[in-house]
Amino acid sequence: KQEVTQIPAALSVPEGENLVLNCSFTDSAIYNLQWFRQDPGKGLTSLLLIQSSQREQTSGRLNASLDKSSGRSTLYIAASQPGDSATYLCAAAGGTSYGKLTFGQGTILTVHP
């Protein structure tokens, strides 16, 4: 059974800092790894999807990497801003024919001015 863990559970940084969020998964037989953002009381917004054959994906100030052999993914946020404050969730898509995602518990990020 796939298990996904995110470290740290919470992170507080000053504005402008570069930061890394970590995600680990126990079963390397994944189709892809997805990163989402969730604002309080809201739904999830997709940030990046890395296919199992890829090593990384970039979107603006966000860069996500994937190392299947070690069961790890990282989300790198450059030049953080207060608007980046949210909960960040990673999810591993399992090796089945449907899009089952196994989610981590999330990292609560606070960027203070």
Place this chain on the structure above:
Amino acid sequence: DGGITQSPKYLFRKEGQNVTLSCEQNLNHDAMYWYRQDPGQGLRLIYYSQIVNDFQKGDIAEGYSVSREKKESFPLTVTSAQKNPTAFYLCASSRGPKQETQYFGPGTRLLVL
């Protein structure tokens, strides 16, 4: 303006009552999903549907039921058999049953009176 809508935003359930959460999408997606989110936890899959008139149980289906009579709609009923229904419920869709980005609705918060 394409997207996923969920209603109501808040729902109150009395003891022994069945309640239905609505999920509609106009993205022309084949696959739809229902997740439950409890405080401090990641999302857990309740039910999913790859195509109209077909659906399968997820990890925590007990006490819930669904239907998929139309491509655009995937309502979730929380039955009286679900003894701990208080949670945030999220609906999602993806283009197909393969591993693709899932798009989420804004969520429904269910509370027990």
